[in-house]
Structures are given as structure tokens and as C-alpha cells.
Amino acid sequence: MSDTKLYLGIEVGDVSLKLALLDGAEKRVLKTAVLQTETSPIDDIYTFETVLQGWMDECQLEEIESISVTVPAFRSIVRQVFVPAEAVANIDDYIKWYLGLITNGEKNSYVVDYKVLSGDASVGQTVLLIAVRREWVDALRKGFRSKSLVPKGMEVDVLSLMNLMDVAEGIKELECVIKADYFGVTLLWLNKDSLHALRCVSTLSLVNASMEEAAVILADGICEQMKLAKEQNGVPEVKQVHICGEMAMEPLFVQKLREKLADSCQVVLMDSFSNLRLPVDEADSAAVLNCAGAIGTALGVMEGV
Secondary structure, three states: OOOOOEEEEEEEOOOEEEEEEEEOOOOEEEEEEEEEOOOOOOOOHHHHHHHHHHHHHHOOOOOOOEEEEEEOHHHEEEEEEEEOHHHHHHHHHHHHHHHHHHOOOOOOOEEEEEEEEEEEOOOEEEEEEEEEEHHHHHHHHHOOOOHHHOOOEEEEHHHHHHHHHHHHHOOOOOEEEEEEEOOEEEEEEEEOOEEEEEEEEOOHHHOOOOHHHHHHHHHHHHHHHHHHHHHHHOOOOOOEEEEEOHHHHOHHHHHHHHHHHOOOOEEEEOOOEOOEEOOOOHHHHOOOHHHHHHHHHHHHHHHOO
């Protein structure tokens, strides 16, 4: 591996790090892994670094071209915003002004970024606004003892999943992606140039529930949000729903969701991709479904998305 440019994507969970190591030349996922940290890694950078360094030593990884980090949408603010033509020249100021309208936080408590999805200066631009708490960004920038482990990029899993679907699947039509994790479920309707809708399902009601009860509750919640997306966001029907995340590795949940959606669309596990090679070894591929966000953020840096 030493002669190849390697890209490491990391999704920061509540008490875990989800990793994806990619080969830049072959556009191939070499390894995936989920490392338990016991504490929140974004709030405990010492543990973040210690666990990550231990994994890299175990894999005998000495040099990484780039490390990028993605955080769950639940830990951020994500909005699709239209910037009128007269504001495009001062788009940074417009984005900060818009953020002030939707949050009552201190002016400098967030680091704000955006990605232009479509449009130009003459007609206006549609952008994806992303805001993350400054304390977390500063911790990732300044908290590592080893400078070689400092992430070169940080984004939100919504953008990472858009990267993944764009690069690995080459999407052209509207697609629905469900990222189902234990701490929350995110539903995205997207195509190459737009995030049509973003909806969430809380998992608080699953506390103390059995897996069978949780599978039914969560499947019902997803179906309800899909219905609301059509009614409130004008999202058209999709033929397939792509699913990833921790709950995607629970067969009972996937079965219940497929039963609920059987009359409207097909549920497809995100464990294979048209334009991206995955590990052959079972141990290296075991966490692909759980590491979709990590793969997406690594692809974003690797491909310059």
C-alpha cells in the first residue's frame, strides 16, 4: 500500500469512529471498520486520536494522502438555500445573514460553509448551507498531537452521501437515501445538482424496546416521513430506496421496511456500487453498510467533489 495514495474517511458517531480506507488510483475501498471509543470522539479528541492511531498501527498504515471527517446531520444545520442574483457577489455575507434567521446561537458559535449546487451569478444560485459548532471544528483542527492525523476536511454526512451517490453511482434521476443509525434516521431525496428534501426520524421512542418492536416503530416512522415528503416537499415517487447505516445491518429492520414499502418501491442495501470497487476480504468489507458516510467523505476529497 505504501506506493499508493490512500484516502481515509472517518464518520464520527456518538461513541464510535466509522472508517473507510480508499485507494485513489483504483477508486477502490480497501478497508472498512467501526471502532468503539466509549466517549464522544468529537468531544474527546485524545480518545479519537488514540483509537485512530491504534487502528493505523494495526493495519501498518504509515502515510495517508488525506484524512477527512464527516459528522451526522443531527450535530449540524443543513439547509438548501437560494441566493438571488443580486446577492451572489456577496454570497458569504448572505449565507451568514440567512443562518442568523434560522438559529438563535451566538454569531461566531458556528463555522459556516456552503456548496453551490446549481445556477450562476446572472440568475442566482442554489447552495447547500452547512453549519457546524465552532468548538468541534477547532477541536479537530487543533486537538491532535500528531499533525499527520489532523483532518484536511470536515463536512456533514448529508454532503458525504451526495458525494457517494454522485461518484459511486453516477446518479442522474431523483434518488432516495436512508441513513438509519441508532441515534437517528436521516432521509434524503437527491440528484446530482440538488437536495430536494431532508427529513429525520427520532429514535428516542426505541429506548427499552425489543429489536422486533424497534424495527416496526422505525419502519412506520420512515414511511410516515416519506408520505410527508410527498405532501409537504412535493417529492415525486421513486422506484428504489437506498439504505445504509447501523440499522441497515439488522435483517429484521430491513425486512419490516421492505414489507411496509412493498407496494411503492424497492429497498436496496448500499453494499455494492456501479463505479466503486469494494474489498473482497470479508473482514475488510464487513462494515461497508455502516461506513457509507466515511466512504462518501473520502470520495469527496479524492475526486474533488
